[in-house]
Amino acid sequence: MxxxxxxxxxxxxxxxxxxxxxxxxxxxxxxxxxxxxxxxxxxxxxxxxxxxxxxxxxxxxxxxxxxxxxxxxxxxxxxxxxxxxxxxxxxxxxxxxxxxxxxxxxxxxxxxxxxxxxxxxxxxxxKTGEGGTAVVEPAPATVDVAVGEKAVTFIGRRESFTDRLYGTGLTFSKGQTRVLPVEIAEKFLRHPDVFSPSAAVAGVRQADADDTETTLAEHAKRQDEQNAQINQLQDARDQVNQMTKDALEQYARTQFKQELDKRQKVGDLRNQVLAWIDQFGIA
Structure with a gap:
């Protein structure tokens, strides 16, 4: 009860x-x-x-x-x-x-x-038997947590948890422990009602037991690609903000296959091209 x-x-x-x-x-x-x-x-x-x-x-x-x-x-x-x-x-x-x-x-x-x-x-x-007798449980097997790593356990009430706040892409099942880089582990441990620090993991070495390292590496790669794309778009925007009417006309025709009305002010033409960059991206 x-x-x-x-x-x-x-x-x-x-x-x-x-x-x-x-x-x-x-x-x-x-x-x-x-x-x-x-x-x-x-x-x-x-x-x-x-x-x-x-x-x-x-x-x-x-x-x-x-x-x-x-x-x-x-x-x-x-x-x-x-x-x-x-x-x-x-x-x-x-x-x-x-x-x-x-x-x-x-x-x-x-x-x-x-x-x-x-x-x-x-x-x-x-841990206590029906008659009040303590139940002795075997000690969990520990793993070697390297310098710069920390083990955290998902203790939330849900059956699973997927990180969408810190951008790791990690999913935890109920009671699962993962060995993480300290900077990531500390972020999860800011939520003590959901995650708890752990010094032991049942089973084999973390790297051999789950997808933590693979998931983090894949997400880091995707993040780098997204950052590169953002930087590329920003570079294009910076270039457009420096272009003359002739340059804007050529850029719009080459990049977006669009014709600009050169009778408009250069600032309006730049805004039109910037809007196309935001809408279509760049090749």
Whole structure:
């Protein structure tokens, strides 16, 4: 039986929010046990959203909350009125005052802290037999982590994770450990609710066990190609900004098979050619 349930997390997140509201002079929030059902269900929905989407930002948390409120018929109003479904936070995230945005950060922090604690409790429970006897597990085999490398383990609640933030192209399965260059590992470890440092990996040497090095190398190659293309386009733009009307006419005819109206100002002609570069690129 789970000790830390989503409902318990919702209650704790609610109480944290209530304490924060009191610090702002808002004493209208009831204790969890006295909170109306709609308020408890709203908190529970927020918890379940973060548990299902551990990488969700506070902004996405608010967007999820707002979508639910709108679906239930709530509208914006300066004064909160549950009976008439009016709420001052029924606005896009960017329009919220700073003190209201802070609530989403606090809520997310509580959920992730409690989720991490729940996983720890489950692990400790698994290490202890039904009769309370400690279960001895074999020590994992360690690997040689070279200088400039660090091992990280994906501990998020999802079954898999694909990096789209730091541009590595890496995908982690649940519980998977990868040995990474330190500069990349440190970026992942900025998210302690998703990644954990690890000094051991079960099995053989990392380079022989998975596609980490191959994936990083392939992505670095693609990144270099993209950077080269960006630099090439920028060089072309710089050249166009220096061209005369005659040069622009020749460039447009050769590069894009387009004719320019030389009766226009040179600045307008340059803008036309720059627009073609942005639209078609260069050969």
């Amino acid at each position: 789970k000790i830390i349930t989503p409902l318990l997390i919702a209650a704790i997140a609610h109480e944290a929010n209530r304490a924060y509201c009191q610090s702002l002079g808002d004493v209208s929030q009831p204790v969890w046990a006295e909170a109306p059902e709609w308020q408890q269900q709203s908190a529970l929905a927020g918890v379940e959203m973060h548990l299902a989407n551990p990488e969700a930002t506070p902004e996405q948390s608010h967007a999820s909350w707002l979508a639910q409120k709108v679906a239930e018929g709530w509208v914006y109003g300066e004064v909160k009125d549950p009976e008439n479904k009016v709420h001052p936070c029924c606005v896009p995230y960017e329009e919220l005052p700073a003190e209201q945005k802070a609530k989403d950060y606090i809520f997310r922090g509580v959920v992730h802290a409690m989720a991490a604690l729940a996983e720890q409790v489950e692990v400790e429970h698994a």
